[in-house]
Amino acid sequence: xxxxxxxxxxxxxxxxxxxxxxxxxxxxxxxxxxxxxxxxxxxxxxxxxxxxxxxxxxxxxxxxxxxxxxxxxxxxxxxxxxxxxxxxxxxxxxxxxxxxxxxxxxxxxxxxxxxxxxxxxxxxxxxxxxxxxxxxxxxxxxxxxxxxxxxxxxxxxxxxxxxxxxxxxxxxxxxxxxxxxxxxxxxxxxxxxxxxxxxxxxxxxxxxxxxxxxxxxxxxxxxxxxxxxxxxxxxxxxxxxxxxxxxxxxxxxxxxxxxxxxxxxxxxxxxxxxxxxxxxxxxxxxxxxxxxxxxxxxxxxxxxxxxxxxxxxxxxxxxxxxxxxxxxxxxxxxxxxxxxxxxxxxxxxxxxxxxxxxxxxxxxxxxxxxxxxxxxxxxxxxxxxxxxxxxxxxxxxxxxxxxxxxxxxxxxxxxxxxxxxxxxxxxxxxxxxxxxxxxxxxxxxxxxxxxxxxxxxxxxxxxxxxxxxxxxxxxxxxxxxxxxxxxxxxxxxxxxxxxxxxxxxxxxxxxxxxxxxxxx
Numbered sequence: 445x446x447x448x449x450x451x452x453x454x455x456x457x458x459x460x461x462x463x464x465x466x467x468x469x470x471x472x473x474x475x476x477x478x479x480x481x482x483x484x485x486x487x488x489x490x491x492x493x494x495x496x497x498x499x500x501x502x503x504x505x506x507x508x509x510x511x512x513x514x515x516x517x518x519x520x521x522x523x524x525x526x527x528x529x530x531x532x533x534x535x536x537x538x539x540x541x542x543x544x545x546x547x548x549x550x551x552x553x554x555x556x557x558x559x560x561x562x563x564x565x566x567x568x569x570x571x572x573x574x575x576x577x578x579x580x581x582x583x584x585x586x587x588x589x590x591x592x593x594x595x596x597x598x599x600x601x602x603x604x605x606x607x608x609x610x611x612x613x614x615x616x617x618x619x620x621x622x623x624x625x626x627x628x629x630x631x632x633x634x635x636x637x638x639x640x641x642x643x644x645x646x647x648x649x650x651x652x653x654x655x656x657x658x659x660x661x662x663x664x665x666x667x668x669x670x671x672x673x674x675x676x677x678x679x680x681x682x683x684x685x686x687x688x689x690x691x692x693x694x695x696x697x698x699x700x701x702x703x704x705x706x707x708x709x710x711x712x713x714x715x716x717x718x719x720x721x722x723x724x725x726x727x728x729x730x731x732x733x734x735x736x737x738x739x740x741x742x743x744x745x746x747x748x749x750x751x752x753x754x755x756x757x758x759x760x761x762x763x764x765x766x767x768x769x770x771x772x773x774x775x776x777x778x779x780x781x782x783x784x785x786x787x788x789x790x791x792x793x794x795x796x797x798x799x800x801x802x803x804x805x806x807x808x809x810x811x812x813x814x815x816x817x818x819x820x821x822x823x824x825x826x827x828x829x830x831x832x833x834x835x836x837x838x839x840x841x842x843x844x845x846x847x848x849x850x851x852x853x854x855x856x857x858x859x860x861x862x863x864x865x866x867x868x869x870x871x872x873x874x875x876x877x878x879x880x881x882x883x884x885x886x887x888x889x890x891x892x893x894x895x896x897x898x899x900x901x902x903x904x905x906x907x908x909x910x911x912x913x914x915x916x917x918x919x920x921x922x923x924x925x926x927x928x929x930x931x932x933x934x935x936x937x938x939x940x941x942x943x944x945x946x947x948x949x950x951x952x953x954x955x956x957x958x959x960x961x962x963x964x
Contacts, residue, residue, distance in 0.1 A: 448832050449541040450549060451481075451497045452507050453627075453709060456514050457529045457617075459485035459492045464517045469494065471513040476843070477502040484708050488666040490525025491534070493629065495709050497541060501840030501865070504552050507536055511560055515616035520591045526664045527673075528584075530591045531617035535583060537572065538623045543832065549623035550574045555864075557621045561609025563857065564616075567598065568608040571622035576607050583620060584652070584660070591617045628676040628684065628715060629708035632691050633669045636700045642670035645694045649674075649687065656690060658682040669703060679715040685722040765831070774842075779834035779873045779919040783827045786876055786912035789883045790824035792905030793817075796890040796898045809893040816886050823879050823886075827912070830876050834919070837869040863928050870923035870936055873916035877943050880913035884950045891957045899962045906954050913947055 458464050465485060472480055472494060482495040496506060511533040518532035536556070538549040553574040561568045575581040589597065595613040597604045605611050606618060634642060642663030649655040649672070650662075658678035664671045672691055676684060692702055714731075721729045765784065768776055797817040800806045806813070844861035848854045887906035891899055920940050924933030958964060 448500055448543045448548075448836060449497055450500050450503050450544050450552070451495065451539040451541050451626075452503050452536065453493060453495050453539065454507060454510055454536040455529075455534045456492045456494070456510075456518065457490065457520065457523050457525065457532055457534050458514070458518050459487050459490050459525075465492050467517060468492075468510050468513050471509040472496055472506045474509060475502050475506040476846075477839075478506045482709050486527075486666070486708070488525070488664070489527035490523065491527045491529070493709050499836055499839065500544060500548065500552060501836050501843060503538070504556055505840075505843060505861075507538075507556055508559055511536065511556075511566075511619060512564055515564055515566060519615040520617040521615055523591075526666065528587045528590050528662075529617070530587050530594050531566070531619045532615075533619045534617075535571075535620045536622075537627070538621075539626055540623075543829075545829075546573050546623055546625075553621045553623045557608045557619075559864075560619055560621070561606070563860070564609075565614075566609050566616055567606035567611065567613060567618040569618060569620045570607045571620050572624040574622040579603075580607075582652075586620050594618060625678065626712050628674075628679055628711050630674050630676055630684065630687070630705065630711075631666075631708065632672045632674070632688065632705045633666070633703045634672070634695055634700050635703045636670050636698075637665065637668055638698075638700075639663055639665040639670050641695075641698045641700060642672050644698070645691055646672050646674075648694045649690050656682050656687060659687060670700075679712065679718070683718050683722060684715050685719040688719075775835040775838045776831065777835070777838065778915055779838070779869075779876070780831045782873060782912045782915035782919065783830035783834055783876050785908050785915065786880045786883060787824050787827035787831070789880070789887065789905045789908035789912060790820045790827055792901050792908065793820040793883060793886045793890055794824060796894045796902045796905065797886075799898045800890070800893075800895040803895065806893075806895060812889065812893060816889050820883065820886050823883050826879055827876065827883075830872060830879075833872050834869075834876075837865070837872050840865040841869050859928050863932065866923055866927050867932055870920050870927075870933055873919035873923070874936055874940060876916040877913050877920065877940060880909045880916065881943055881946055881950070883909040884913075884947060884954075888950060888954050888957065891954055892961065896961065899958070903954065903958055903962075906951075910947060910951060913943070917944060 456468055469480065469483060472478060478496050478498040480494065480496045483492065485492040497503065514532040520532060538552050540546055540549050550573050553570060557568040557570055560566050569580060569586045570576055571580055571583050571586055579585055594604065598611050598613050646661035646663040647653045649659050651657050651659050658676060658681055660675040660677065662673050664673055674687065676682065676687060688705070695701055717731060717734065769781060794817055797813040797820065800813040801810055801817065844858065844865045847858040847861055849858050884906050887902050887909060890902035894902055917940055920936060924930065924936055927933050
């Protein structure tokens with residue numbers, strides 16, 4: 445079974461007090477299963493960037509703890525630095541790494557944002573893929589005026605109302621949380637101390653000023669040198685080599701050159717390969733010619749022993765999944781098995797519709813079967829994803845139960861975390877129930893109109909989906925019953941009962957079709 449991995453790269457408005465940064469790092473490391481990949485502090489910017497990764501639930505918890513710690517230790521009223529900022533934790537992006545969609549990272553950003561607003565009383569703005577309006581997709585728009593400007597406007601300007609939390613700014617400022625693709629934080633130092641030259645070059649390459657697409661840039665004076673500070677938001681479409689060469693040519697206009705460059709945090713290997721290929725003019729180069737690519741192609745990479753399919757996202761192999769299911773570990777369990785059964789049901793529907801499409805005898809239902817196949821493949825992908833989602837949700841519940849409970853405040857926070865994670869653990873199998881009903885409906889279409897030679901496969905697809913529904917329903921009920929506040933799950937139980945009634949009607953319908961068309 446493939447493991448879901450995400451990355452988080454929070455930026456904190458502190459670098460000159462290492463003891464403060466140490467405490468923020470400790471809060472991240474306090475979450476079991478998170479791996480801290482990088483820590484980078486810039487004294488001139490007075491800013492620290494952390495990079496950590498792991499399974500979604502643990503990264504989500506680590507991000508919240510880091511924001512909480514930073515809010516307690518950093519006072520923006522006392523902060524100075526070259527880099528624009530509006531908060532102690534200035535920006536928190538979540539990035540999909542393996543077997544995770546951007547939509548899932550958006551959902552994580554929304555959950556963390558709401559929790560930060562509710563529990564820490566901090567204003568939160570959602571940006572990039574999680575933005576609630578086009579204007580807020582761009583971080584620069586949210587940061588306009590920095591902390592000082594936002595403090596003056598947040599209470600009076602409706603356009604600056606946060607997405608979560610109070611419309612009031614305290615010493616910890618506001619936090620911007622979102623989801624995005626991998627970004628390269630990249631700085632180029634010039635052979636001059638004239639910061640105006642860096643600002644002119646930044647304007648020339650910055651997309652918002654008419655420069656290169658997917659480049660955000662500004663000029664600063666750092667360590668006695670003019671610096672072009674950049675975020676490269678899509679290295680595939682605007683390669684790093686193109687950016688460097690453009691800076692080099694712009695610098696020549698002012699009689700200066702590139703002194704050196706630096707990375708802030710981590711960089712995808714592919715971007716460096718692209719740069720090397722460009723500079724060495726390796727026309728016709730195939731990335732499979734890289735020794736390491738050939739060595740590790742198709743094999744799993746790991747983070748702290750957790751398997752991750754890096755070279756392609758594939759569904760869980762039956763043997764490995766069944767071995768995991770049979771192990772003494774509590775996850776994956778019944779919820780994952782339910783989703784897997786649903787995925788098999790959808791696969792059988794795809795099979796029957798595929799055996800019907802293109803057959804002259806079934807020309808009248810070809811369009812219908814093509815639509816069935818499209819929907820069944822989407823449902824198969826959703827159910828395959830739910831195999832991992834269910835296991836991850838259970839691990840998040842276990843993590844919530846492990847939270848400290850020595851003080852009354854800790855007990856309150858722990859109870860709230862248990863409520864949220866358990867509700868999510870009920871939501872995922874409920875979604876599997878919904879998808880199972882949809883697969884059952886498609887199986888009926890296949891049984892009624894599909895290739896008669898495959899009618900038993902349509903019935904089998906229905907049976908697998910019905911089993912999926914039954915197993916998932918057990919998981920919905922057990923999780924709702926485990927909620928500290930059980931009333932929060934009332935709507936789930938009502939919806940579940942309605943879906944079960946619908947499934948009963950569908951079963952009667954397919955049995956009738958099977959008797960009439962299949963003779964059994």
